[in-house]
Amino acid sequence: MIPKILIVDDEQNLRKVLSSLIKRLGFEPVEADNGFRALEECRTRQISTVITDLRMLGMDGLDLLRSLNRNFPHLPVIMLTAHGTIETAVSALKNGAFDYITKPFEQLEMKRIILNAINTFEANQKEYKPPFLHPDLKIIGKTSVMEAVFSLVKKVADSPSSVLIIGESGTGKELIAQALHNLSSRKDKPFIKVNCAAIPENLIESELFGYEKGAFTGALNSKPGRFELAHEGTIFLDEIGEIPLEMQVKLLRVLQEKEFDRIGGLKTIEVDIRLISATNSELEKKIQKGAFREDLFYRLNVVPIQLPPLRERKEDIPLLVNYFLDEFNKKLKRSVQRISPDIMEAFSLFYWPGNIRQLENVIERMVLLTPTDELTPDQLPQEIKSQIYTSMPEYRAKGLKEAVKETTHKMEKELILEALQETSGNVTQAARQLGISRKSLQLKMKEFDLREKL
Ligand SMILES: Nc1ncnc2c1ncn2[C@@H]1O[C@H](COP(=O)(O)OP(=O)(O)OP(=O)(O)O)[C@@H](O)[C@H]1O
Ligand SMILES: [Mg+2]
Structure with a gap:
């Protein structure tokens, strides 16, 4: 993949000049006109080096530098300074900038510094960043959002705190x-999974806590519940939002007291368990509606782990595609070649609900x-x-790439409009519903010319 260089400056002209220089050096420029957008770009794309102006409206270059250093410690940041502000440049270096360059800059000098930064970044990458969470666990991701998830997972794995995993369907919860x-x-020890949405409401209690013989009609034998089975191990309550209110009260009690009774049981059972639960992004909506207890939510949500939707980590797509390709070649005894750039492009523009x-x-x-053994765009599912063909019969004339881009934009715009209408124009709520950050929703709205209040 061609390394991406992020240019941050509020002056469009300067961005243009730098962009074309970066292209000539064989790298891909990405532009941001302010610090917030820059952070967003670093979060969702794989950026190899940042060049930022010092003086900008809003977040200035030094603030951005600090924030980048905190969030992306291995990312080199080059500061642009106006002539005569060497002191600021020096203080930037002290604050962790990779290097600085004064405006107006010499192309050769700029080239030398950029190449230096990229080399340093790539050397660091090799040292620090395998694209897996762990060599034995094939959980893939190398975008910074996923890197952050991985380091959080490693940090909290061995703690007893309850973890709530939040993410859309299919994000890897x-x-x-x-x-x-x-x-x-x-x-x-055991890892016991309970899918709260799959158990009928009247059976949840006996599934979770077990029952004694004769506790109810049909209880011919006694049976331990999942909490008992998970003793000394981990219990995973999937789709926790589907638990009926009445059970939520009982669950809360168990979590507080770490003990419970089987149905019809006389002796109290004590358990040592680690609790992990998972939900899609609907849980907060449920709390607002009174369908989910807030006190239970706080118990579950000691450590939240938010999994980004695939469309917000598109640069992981090629990695995932090649990984799945290898897997299915093995499993289905095929030898399909790597996927063509056309298909990869279509994949990276699709919405992936x-x-x-x-x-x-x-x-x-x-x-x-x-x-x-070839995959061609015609074989796209x-x-x-x-999406591409029916909405854009002219796609052949335009080329697949353009057609896909337009269609995806159209879809995105429709989804955003829908969410905004449903939330009466409340950007925070709409963003939550769409599973993206408020900031990226605002950027999208700007891009699509949508106003804040409908
Ligand atoms: N980072 C990843 N790397 C490789 N495979 C992944 C990754 N994330 C998810 N998968 C694969 O995607 C599929 C869906 O993952 P998983 O079942 O964990 O998602 P989920 O969030 O629990 O989905 P649902 O909400 O539908 O239950 C699985 O086959 C899983 O192996
Ligand atoms: Mg699941």
């Missing part, structure tokens, strides 16, 4: 729950169904193709 268990000292699971399924189907 179960995978992360299992990783938390496997990386903890409980790893040789089903996230990684959807990507995984798409690759499996394509590998299974291709008559040759219906859900991606129908």
Whole structure:
């Protein structure tokens, strides 16, 4: 992949000049006109070096530098300073800048510094950043959002604190729950999974806490519940938002007292468990509506782990695609070649409502169904193709790339409009509903010319 260099400056002209210089050096420029947008770019794309102006409106260059150093410690930051402000440049260096350059700059000098920065970054990458959470756990990601998730997972895996994993469907919640268990000292004890949405309401209590013989009609034998089975291990309550209110009260009690009774049981059972739960982003809505207890939420949410949707970590797509391609070649005894750039482009522009699971399924189907060892854009699955083909019959004239881009924009705009309408124009709520940050929603709204209040 071509290294990306982020240029941060509020002067459009300077960004243009730098962009073309960076292109000539064989790198890909990315532009940001302010510090906030710069941070957002670093979070969602894989940036190799940042060049930032010192004096900017809003967040100035030094603030940005501090924030970048905190969030992306290995990312080199080059400061641009006006002539005669060497002191500021020196203080930037003291604050962790990689280097500085004075305006107007010499192209050769700029080139030398950029190459230096990229080399340093790449050397660091090799040292610090395998694209997996752990060599034994094939959880893939190298975007900074995922890096942050990985380091949080490692940090809290062996602590007893309750973890709440939040993410859209297919973002890897179960995978992360299992990783938390496997990386903890409980790893040789049970990992018990409960899908709260799959158990009928009247059976939840007996599933979780067990029952004694004769506790109710049909209780022919006594049976331990999942909490008992998870003793000394981890219990994973998936789709926790689906637990009925009445059970929430009981669950809260168990979490507070770490003991419970089987249904119809006489002796109190004590358990030592690590609790992990997972939910889609709907939980806070449920609390507002009174369908989920706030006190229980706080118990569950000691450490929140937020998994980003795939569309917010698009630069992980090639890694994931190649990983799944290898997997399915092995599993289906095929030898499909790497995917063409056209398809990769379509993948990176698609909205992926089903996230990684959807990507995984798409690759499996394509590998299974291709008559040759090649994958061509024609074999794109219906859900991606129908977006591109039906809404844009002229796609051939325009080229796939353009067509996909337009369609994705159209879809994104529609989804955003829908969310805004549903939340009566409340940006914070709409962003939450869409599973993106408030800031990125605002940027999108600007891009699509949507006003804050409808
Ligand atoms: N970072 C990742 N690297 C590799 N595979 C992943 C990653 N994240 C998810 N997957 C794969 O994607 C699929 C979906 O993951 P998982 O079941 O953990 O998601 P989920 O968030 O629990 O989904 P749901 O909400 O639908 O239950 C799984 O097959 C999983 O192995
Ligand atoms: Mg799941």
